[in-house]
Amino acid sequence: MNDIDAPLREPLSAEALEARLRSIGEQRYHHRHPFQLMLQNGELDRRQVQAWALNRYYYQAMIPHKDASLIARLDDPALRREWRSRLVDHDGEAEGEGGISRWLMLTDGLGLDRDMVVSTRRILPATRFAVDAYIHFVRERSVLEAIASSLTELFSPMVIGQRVSGMLKHYDFVSAETLAYFEPRLTQAPRDADMALDYVTRHARRLDQQQAVLDALIFKCNVLWTQLDALHHAYVAPGHVPPGAWSDKGAADDR
Amino acid sequence: MNDIDAPLREPLSAEALEARLRSIGEQRYHHRHPFQLMLQNGELDRRQVQAWALNRYYYQAMIPHKDASLIARLDDPALRREWRSRLVDHDGEAEGEGGISRWLMLTDGLGLDRDMVVSTRRILPATRFAVDAYIHFVRERSVLEAIASSLTELFSPMVIGQRVSGMLKHYDFVSAETLAYFEPRLTQAPRDADMALDYVTRHARRLDQQQAVLDALIFKCNVLWTQLDALHHAYVAPGHVPPGAWSDKGAADDR
Numbered sequence: 001m002n003d004i005d006a007p008l009r010e011p012l013s014a015e016a017l018e019a020r021l022r023s024i025g026e027q028r029y030h031h032r033h034p035f036q037l038m039l040q041n042g043e044l045d046r047r048q049v050q051a052w053a054l055n056r057y058y059y060q061a062m063i064p065h066k067d068a069s070l071i072a073r074l075d076d077p078a079l080r081r082e083w084r085s086r087l088v089d090h091d092g093e094a095e096g097e098g099g100i101s102r103w104l105m106l107t108d109g110l111g112l113d114r115d116m117v118v119s120t121r122r123i124l125p126a127t128r129f130a131v132d133a134y135i136h137f138v139r140e141r142s143v144l145e146a147i148a149s150s151l152t153e154l155f156s157p158m159v160i161g162q163r164v165s166g167m168l169k170h171y172d173f174v175s176a177e178t179l180a181y182f183e184p185r186l187t188q189a190p191r192d193a194d195m196a197l198d199y200v201t202r203h204a205r206r207l208d209q210q211q212a213v214l215d216a217l218i219f220k221c222n223v224l225w226t227q228l229d230a231l232h233h234a235y236v237a238p239g240h241v242p243p244g245a246w247s248d249k250g251a252a253d254d255r
Numbered sequence: 256m257n258d259i260d261a262p263l264r265e266p267l268s269a270e271a272l273e274a275r276l277r278s279i280g281e282q283r284y285h286h287r288h289p290f291q292l293m294l295q296n297g298e299l300d301r302r303q304v305q306a307w308a309l310n311r312y313y314y315q316a317m318i319p320h321k322d323a324s325l326i327a328r329l330d331d332p333a334l335r336r337e338w339r340s341r342l343v344d345h346d347g348e349a350e351g352e353g354g355i356s357r358w359l360m361l362t363d364g365l366g367l368d369r370d371m372v373v374s375t376r377r378i379l380p381a382t383r384f385a386v387d388a389y390i391h392f393v394r395e396r397s398v399l400e401a402i403a404s405s406l407t408e409l410f411s412p413m414v415i416g417q418r419v420s421g422m423l424k425h426y427d428f429v430s431a432e433t434l435a436y437f438e439p440r441l442t443q444a445p446r447d448a449d450m451a452l453d454y455v456t457r458h459a460r461r462l463d464q465q466q467a468v469l470d471a472l473i474f475k476c477n478v479l480w481t482q483l484d485a486l487h488h489a490y491v492a493p494g495h496v497p498p499g500a501w502s503d504k505g506a507a508d509d510r
Contacts, residue, residue, distance in 0.1 A: 222499075223384075230488075240488075
């Protein structure tokens with residue numbers, strides 16, 4: 001059993017809790033996933049990058065639902081205001097702005113039909129199940145756990161940098177414009193993560209609260225890891241695209 | 256696009272609706288899944304059969320939650336009584352009886368530690384996400400869709416027969432006693448499926464209702480298929496066990 005899987009025996013200081021959260025990220029965040037490494041090392045073909053962008057769109061599209069569910073549960077107007085910035089980041093101030101629109105610039109650039117992407121009907125069922133698990137988690141668990149589950153953003157800058165530089169270097173079908181999604185995330189994610197980390201270390205003082213926070217971050221790492229597992233199984237290993245998913249041989253509309 | 260994925264254009268007769276449901280099962284049910292074929296053809300090793308039984312335990316354990324959620328939403332006492340038989344099948348009349356207990360005879364027989372199995376803490380995250388998606392579906396969708404999502408039982412007898420005979424033939428670590436779960440299912444599943452099919456064909460008359468019923472069965476086939484995809488990726492392809500799951504090399508308590 002990994003250290004990070006062992007139950008806590010006594011409450012940790014704020015510093016020790018943060019260290020343990022960072023250790024979970026080091027071991028469980030998807031920067032270690034084989035599919036992520038293949039993506040940034042130029043080992044995927046165009047179809048595989050398309051499949052990644054298509055499926056990840058569903059995650060991007062559901063993030064504002066997740067954040068709005070959380071805001072709906074917060075009693076403190078100041079905290080609601082802070083969290084509201086995430087809605088702005090993803091939905092923008094006007095049509096064509098925000099993270100979801102920028103993600104569609106990527107899927108456009110990869111030659112995927114925008115209506116097919118937005119419909120989400122050709123994503124892997126495993127993508128939908130994992131993302132929906134995150135939505136349900138934020139709706140149903142405590143506010144502390146819901147906020148803690150966002151702490152994967154502590155680790156996203158390290159993967160975004162490598163992903164963008166690796167994709168630009170290796171793939172001639174990818175341009176800086178089509179990767180416009182990632183640039184703002186390099187400042188948004190640390191701001192969001194600092195705020196969530198501050199909340200968590202101030203509010204998780206008891207043993208059971210700290211355990212719940214650690215488990216919430218492990219859960220969220222699993223949500224991300226499982227999405228890449230499903231992509232890897234369906235589109236790297238030959239012959240495993242599930243029925244009805246994009247690029248299934250029985251299907252005809254794979255734009 | 257498969258025929259079964261094309262939207263309905265006009266309402267079907269009850270017979271045509273049933274035929275279409277059966278066609279979905281023929282194309283999407285997990286009797287076609289490579290992992291299922293390997294299981295019944297004796298191509299898995301003991302560790303892979305253990306992983307299957309461990310993960311499938313979570314599905315078995317959650318079924319009464321799913322059925323109780325549905326009963327809680329039914330207005331008709333007669334229908335609640337009929338559906339209650341599913342609770343009896345899975346939970347039994349007394350300690351040690353019912354489908355969940357019989358599934359634990361299988362995991363016992365395969366040498367898995369019962370406490371570890373019952374804790375479900377070493378299952379694949381993808382198993383949990385897929386099964387929980389089914390639970391949420393039954394809680395949140397219409398009663399008609401919830402009942403339709405149970406229609407995979409129409410197809411289970413065909414897979415149970417092959418699974419039991421194949422496993423007994425090929426695996427010396429499996430006995431008829433450890434497969435006791437399956438025998439009652441050969442009569443329970445058709446009884447349950449007939450009842451659900453009767454309800455669905457009587458209540459789904461409008462185009463939108465029939466489309467929802469077909470989509471519910473596709474959803475449920477995806478729930479089952481995704482579980483086998485995750486097992487296949489983690490335990491057949493080498494080196495893909497996700498962090499923290501049973502048989503992860505970083506973990507020490509793999510009984």
